[in-house]
Amino acid sequence: MARQQNNNQPLFYLFTIIKYFALWILFSVVAFVVKVIVLNAIKISPTRQVGNGMLTLYEVHNTGAAFNLFSNQPEMIITASFLAVAIITFIVLIASGRLTQTAVSAMAFLSAGITLNMIERINQGYVIDYINCNFMPELPVFNVPDIMIVVGALGLILSVLTRR
Numbered sequence: 495m496a497r498q499q500n501n502n503q504p505l506f507y508l509f510t511i512i513k514y515f516a517l518w519i520l521f522s523v524v525a526f527v528v529k530v531i532v533l534n535a536i537k538i539s540p541t542r543q544v545g546n547g548m549l550t551l552y553e554v555h556n557t558g559a560a561f562n563l564f565s566n567q568p569e570m571i572i573t574a575s576f577l578a579v580a581i582i583t584f585i586v587l588i589a590s591g592r593l594t595q596t597a598v599s600a601m602a603f604l605s606a607g608i609t610l611n612m613i614e615r616i617n618q619g620y621v622i623d624y625i626n627c628n629f630m631p632e633l634p635v636f637n638v639p640d641i642m643i644v645v646g647a648l649g650l651i652l653s654v655l656t657r658r
Contacts, residue, residue, distance in 0.1 A: 600649030
């Protein structure tokens with residue numbers, strides 16, 4: 495017996511791909527605007543307390559990747575970042591019909607965070623980190639793209655485990 499094809503499937507695939515790129519751009523713009531606002535606030539007051547002292551905002555130049563790994567090796571980090579975004583985008587393009595909407599959103603979060611940090615590394619040779627959690631002093635100073643990478647990775651894991 496022949497399998498009946500759904501004529502709406504190619505449209506769904508296209509919608510998934512468009513959603514990925516639209517969210518990637520939206521998340522990137524929001525994170526960039528937040529960075530500009532925070533860095534302008536830091537210029538006025540180099541150390542700024544936020545949320546009843548739970549967070550401190552100040553500028554740190556990070557030449558490494560996660561937890562300062564690969565410090566002073568920007569070419570390697572840039573190459574790895576480019577490859578990661580290329581692989582994520584390739585997966586979205588070839589598997590758009592099998593990806594959940596949570597997975598697509600998580601991949602857009604990952605792509606935006608990685609891309610923003612990569613662009614900063616290309617332009618400056620380092621990433622500007624500016625958020626310090628006073629309630630968890632063992633955490634390194636981080637930025638919004640770092641949050642996006644962590645949330646995107648967790649969202650992707652969640653979508654794989656729950657298929658949602």
